[in-house]
Amino acid sequence: MTVEELRKDFPILENHPEVIYFDSAATSQRPRQVTDAVRDFYETANANPLRGLYEWSTEATARYEAARAHVARFIGAASPEQIVFTRNTTESVNLVAYTYGLANLKPGDEIALSVTEHHSNILPWQMVRDRTGARLVWLEPDGEGILTDAEIEEKIGERTKLVAIGQVSNVLGVTHPVARMIERAHAMGARVMVDGAQAAPHMPVNVSELNADFYAFSGHKLLGPMGIGALYVKQEVLENLPPFLTGGEMIEYVTRESATWAELPHRFEAGTVNAAGAAGLDAALTYLERVGFPFIREQEEKLTKRLMGRLASMPYIRVFGSGDPAKHAGIVTFTMEGVHPHDIASVLNEDHICIRAGHHCAQPLMQFLGVGSTARASLYFYNTEEEVDRFADALTGVREVMGYGA
Amino acid sequence: MELKQLYREIVNEHNLHPTHRGIMADPTIVLRGVNPSCGDDINLQLKIENGMIADAMFDGSGCAISQASVDMMIDGIIGKSREEAIALAGKFMGMIRGEGSEEDLEALDEAAALQDVAHMPARVKCAVLGWHTMEEALESFHG
Structure with a gap:
C-alpha cells in the first residue's frame, strides 16, 4: 500500500x-468508498429508519445501527447503545453541557478546562457556568503546549465536577495526557468530557481503557460525510442523563400532557436521523481500518x-x-x-x-x-x-x- | 488584477511604507475599528476644521490589505468635506460589492486597485475596515 x-x-x-x-484538520477529503456508501443508501435503502414496517425502512435501520456498532468498535465502547449520533463534535459537547452540565453543576462547583480548547469545548461550559453558578478553572500548558502533571494536580481538585479537554489541540497538534487527567478527575469525583475531534483521525482511541465519561468526534474530519458525529457516554452516566432535544423518534409514549422516553440511545436522537451520513461514516471507518x-x-x-x-x-x-x-x-x-x-x-x-x-x-x-x-x-x-x-x-x-x- | 501583482504593485508600498501611519497630536475624532475574526485592529484619527478633513492618520495592526486600504483611503479623504468623504466611502463599498461604476472607480483613484477583492469574500472585511471606521466616525460627529 x-x-x-x-x-x-x-x-x-x-x-x-x-x-x-x-487543511485536513478543518475537514478531511473523502474517498470514493464513502461517497458511494452515501449514494448507495439513497439509491437502494432510502426510507425513514427506526419506525417503518416495510423492507426499505428495515434496511435503512439496519445500516444506521450497523454504523453505530462500528463506531462503538472503533473507539472501544462496550456497547453500541453507548453511542449517540450527533451532527458533529460541537453538538456533542452541547448535548453534554445542556443535559449533564445543567442537571449536575451547582454554585461553587468547578469546571476545569484547558486554554488549548477549541471554542466548541469552551462556550457550552461558559453557558453552564452562567446558568448554574459554577466556576471555570483554566489549565495552562508548558512550553511545548502540553498539560503537565503539576498543572493537572493543581487545577483538578475537590471542587472540580467536570473536566473538559481536547485530546489533541487543533492549533498545536499536541496530545494531552488525557488518561492521567481522567484518573485525577475520577479520584476527585469529577466527570470528564473528551473532545476527540482532532485525535480520532490520527490515533487509535479506546474509551474503555481511557475510562472517559464522554468522548466526542466528528465524521467529517476522518473521511466521513459532513453532518454526522458521535458521542460516547459511559453507561452509568447515560442511564441518568435527561433528554436534550425532544420530539419525534425519541419517545416511548406521549399524552397531551406528558411523555416517556425511548430506549437508549434513541432518547438522544430526536427527529429523523442522518442515516445516510451514518452509512458514510461506517464506510469511512472501514477505510481507515484498512489503511x-x-x-x-x-x-x-x-x-x-x-x-x-x-x-x-x-x-x-x-x-x-x-x-x-x-x-x-x-x-x-x-x-x-x-x-x-x-x-x-x-x-x-x-x-x-x-x-x-x-x-x-x-x-x-x-x-x-x-x-x-x-x-x-x-x-x-x-x-x-x-x-x-x-x-x-x-x-x-x-x-x-x-x-x-x- | 492578479492578487500577487496587486500586492507587489500597490498593497506592499502602502503596507510597508505607509504615508499616514502614526499618532496625531490633536485629533478631533478617534475611532477604533476591529475585525475580531482576523485581528485587524486600527485607530483612525481625523482632524476636522470647518467641516473639512484637514488631516487624518492611523495606527494599529492587521493584514496588508487592511493596512494598505486605510492608507489609500486617507490619501483620498484629506481636503474633502465630511459629506464628500462619506460619499466616497459609499463608492468604495459599492465597488467591493461589485457594483462600482467607471466614475466611482475614477473618484476612488488608487483605492480602486482593490476592486478585485470583490471576488475574495474572505478578504472583503479587511478591505472595508478603514472605510467603515471612517464612515462611522464621521456620521457620529456633529462638530
Whole structure:
C-alpha cells in the first residue's frame, strides 16, 4: 500500500493534481468508498429508519445501527447503545453541557478546562457556568503546549465536577495526557468530557481503557460525510442523563400532557436521523481500518518532519508547539515575520495551496501564545513529500510577493 | 488584477511604507475599528476644521490589505468635506460589492486597485475596515 495508490481513491485529489490540500484538520477529503456508501443508501435503502414496517425502512435501520456498532468498535465502547449520533463534535459537547452540565453543576462547583480548547469545548461550559453558578478553572500548558502533571494536580481538585479537554489541540497538534487527567478527575469525583475531534483521525482511541465519561468526534474530519458525529457516554452516566432535544423518534409514549422516553440511545436522537451520513461514516471507518493507524502515523510523521525541517531553514518563520514532529498529529501552526497570516493564505491560494489562517476557533489559546492569529498547515496520510516541498517553496515565494526580497 | 501583482504593485508600498501611519497630536475624532475574526485592529484619527478633513492618520495592526486600504483611503479623504468623504466611502463599498461604476472607480483613484477583492469574500472585511471606521466616525460627529 502506497500513498499514490490511496490517492486514487480520492477523486478530488486525483482530479486536481495542481491543488495542495493542507487543511485536513478543518475537514478531511473523502474517498470514493464513502461517497458511494452515501449514494448507495439513497439509491437502494432510502426510507425513514427506526419506525417503518416495510423492507426499505428495515434496511435503512439496519445500516444506521450497523454504523453505530462500528463506531462503538472503533473507539472501544462496550456497547453500541453507548453511542449517540450527533451532527458533529460541537453538538456533542452541547448535548453534554445542556443535559449533564445543567442537571449536575451547582454554585461553587468547578469546571476545569484547558486554554488549548477549541471554542466548541469552551462556550457550552461558559453557558453552564452562567446558568448554574459554577466556576471555570483554566489549565495552562508548558512550553511545548502540553498539560503537565503539576498543572493537572493543581487545577483538578475537590471542587472540580467536570473536566473538559481536547485530546489533541487543533492549533498545536499536541496530545494531552488525557488518561492521567481522567484518573485525577475520577479520584476527585469529577466527570470528564473528551473532545476527540482532532485525535480520532490520527490515533487509535479506546474509551474503555481511557475510562472517559464522554468522548466526542466528528465524521467529517476522518473521511466521513459532513453532518454526522458521535458521542460516547459511559453507561452509568447515560442511564441518568435527561433528554436534550425532544420530539419525534425519541419517545416511548406521549399524552397531551406528558411523555416517556425511548430506549437508549434513541432518547438522544430526536427527529429523523442522518442515516445516510451514518452509512458514510461506517464506510469511512472501514477505510481507515484498512489503511491502519500505523501507516497513518508513519506517513504523517514523515511529512511533518520534512515540513518542520524546511520551515526551520526559514529564519522568518516561527513554528508553535513541540519541536518534535511526532507530537504534531500532522498540524503545523506558524507565523511569518512581517506578514499577516491572512495574506499568507491568500497568496498561497494563488498557487492552489489550501491552508487555514486566523484564530482557528481557539482565541484563548491565541491570547495565551500572545499572537492575534496564525497560519496552519494540517496534513493527513494522503499528502505527499512532493506537496510538502512545493508548499515550502511557495512559502519562500510569499516573502517575495509581500515585498521582503527573494 | 492578479492578487500577487496587486500586492507587489500597490498593497506592499502602502503596507510597508505607509504615508499616514502614526499618532496625531490633536485629533478631533478617534475611532477604533476591529475585525475580531482576523485581528485587524486600527485607530483612525481625523482632524476636522470647518467641516473639512484637514488631516487624518492611523495606527494599529492587521493584514496588508487592511493596512494598505486605510492608507489609500486617507490619501483620498484629506481636503474633502465630511459629506464628500462619506460619499466616497459609499463608492468604495459599492465597488467591493461589485457594483462600482467607471466614475466611482475614477473618484476612488488608487483605492480602486482593490476592486478585485470583490471576488475574495474572505478578504472583503479587511478591505472595508478603514472605510467603515471612517464612515462611522464621521456620521457620529456633529462638530
